[in-house]
Amino acid sequence: MLSQQENIHGVFHSLGDPTRRAIVEQLSKGPISVSRLAFPLEITVAAVVQHLQVLEKSGLVRTEKVGRVRTCRMESGGLLVAEQWMNDLRSAWETRLDRLGDLLSEPEEK
Template sequence: MANNELSLDRTFHALSDPTRRSVIEQLMGGPATVKSLSEPFAIGLPSFMKHIKVLEDCGLISSQKKGRVRTCEINPVQLVVVEKWLSEQRALWESRTDRLAEYVEALNAKE
């Protein structure tokens, strides 16, 4: 569970971009090549590769090249690290008051 702070910085930052979140969503369905992942987006491959690198550097995905094709895969551990920070905050808040349950209900009701 090493160096949390920097890891959280990078992971939250990685998730702050819609292109990168979309890549994550795609990868949830299973591994995919860079090319196929890039297709939904109207940006060049060099730009897209930067996003892949950001995701890889923070540990959200991993990739390997075989022949001329690079295949990416999700690494759920890193998502759990982030989820954990959030739920810890939630726990802090809940220990102070228990209004959060109401908020969540209200939020769910809005859908």
């Protein structure tokens, strides 16, 4: 099993590529097949399959094959991992700024 911590890299590495971000954006509008995904991106179906493997491993996408068509959908897990990392980062940063603000507004105490 892959811990959430270990998967942070998978998620951000996935989102670091513009083609994969475009795939996720498309998927946010609804499920779609591999070849329909490939067409507007103007890359081969093989390339899309490779991106899907990366996205699926990182929990951003889920796919299911019925007959000869594989349907791809967004998956919440990966997105959550990224959101959590950014929230943790921001809160660490902001609480530090708050403490700094307190110090500056009460300079008379030692």
